[in-house]
Amino acid sequence: MAVPPSSNRIRLEDPLEDGRQSAQALAIQRGTMRHLRRLGLAVVSELTLASGRRADLVGLTPQGEIWIVEIKSSLADFRSDMKWPDYRSFCDRLFFASSSSVPMDIFPADAGFILADDYGAEIIREAPIDKMAAARRKAVTIRFAQAAAHRLHKILDPDCDPTF
Numbered sequence: 001m002a003v004p005p006s007s008n009r010i011r012l013e014d015p016l017e018d019g020r021q022s023a024q025a026l027a028i029q030r031g032t033m034r035h036l037r038r039l040g041l042a043v044v045s046e047l048t049l050a051s052g053r054r055a056d057l058v059g060l061t062p063q064g065e066i067w068i069v070e071i072k073s074s075l076a077d078f079r080s081d082m083k084w085p086d087y088r089s090f091c092d093r094l095f096f097a098s099s100s101s102v103p104m105d106i107f108p109a110d111a112g113f114i115l116a117d118d119y120g121a122e123i124i125r126e127a128p129i130d131k132m133a134a135a136r137r138k139a140v141t142i143r144f145a146q147a148a149a150h151r152l153h154k155i156l157d158p159d160c161d162p163t164f
Contacts, residue, residue: 024073024099031116032057032069032097035123041067044147049090050139053083057097058144066132066140069095069114078106090140093127 021029033043041059048054057069068091072078078098088094095112098104104124107113112127132140153160 021071022073024101025071025077027118028071028073028097028099028116028121029057030118031121032071032114034119035114035116035121036067036069042144042148044144044151047144047147049087050143051086051090053086055087055090058091058140060141060144064137064141065092065129066137066144067091067093067095067127069097072096072098072102072107075102075106078102088130090132090136092129092131092137094130095123095127097121 029045033045036043036057036059040062043057043059045057046054047058055068056071057067059067059069061067068087070084070087072081084094084096093112095114096107097114097116098107099117100115104113104115109125110128112123113125114121115124116122154162
């Protein structure tokens with residue numbers, strides 16, 4: 001008996017959602033990704049770094065610069081999650097993205113700040129540039145490319161074997 005194409009099957013999971021983010025965080029993510037795309041960056045969400053930490057957004061500029069954006073959907077979210085300093089060594093620029101309901105002054109002055117909602121975003125404060133070493137840049141860029149390709153493959157072929 002022939003197996004029907006996957007497009008005819010009921011899909012139980014959405015490969016673009018992992019269930020960890022709140023509705024507010026997803027709105028900030030969407031608006032921020034739209035803005036970064038308008039700036040010419042390619043963006044991947046939830047990218048696991050070599051340290052094992054997972055960055056909310058990683059952007060790659062046309063010049064090869066790596067930006068990490070840490071999304072904070074509330075004051076409690078910012079206070080409870082202090083892993084973001086670990087991201088500095090994996091990017092050339094570090095930003096925070098949040099909504100207008102979160103006070104901007106809680107975010108470190110030595111990081112950029114993006115104000116976002118479900119429809120778009122604006123860079124309110126540019127992030128300083130702290131260039132990564134060439135070997136680290138190559139490793140992050142390869143990890144970025146592989147994650148993007150694997151995710152696209154999963155969307156195009158949801159029944160593929162994820163072990164290869």
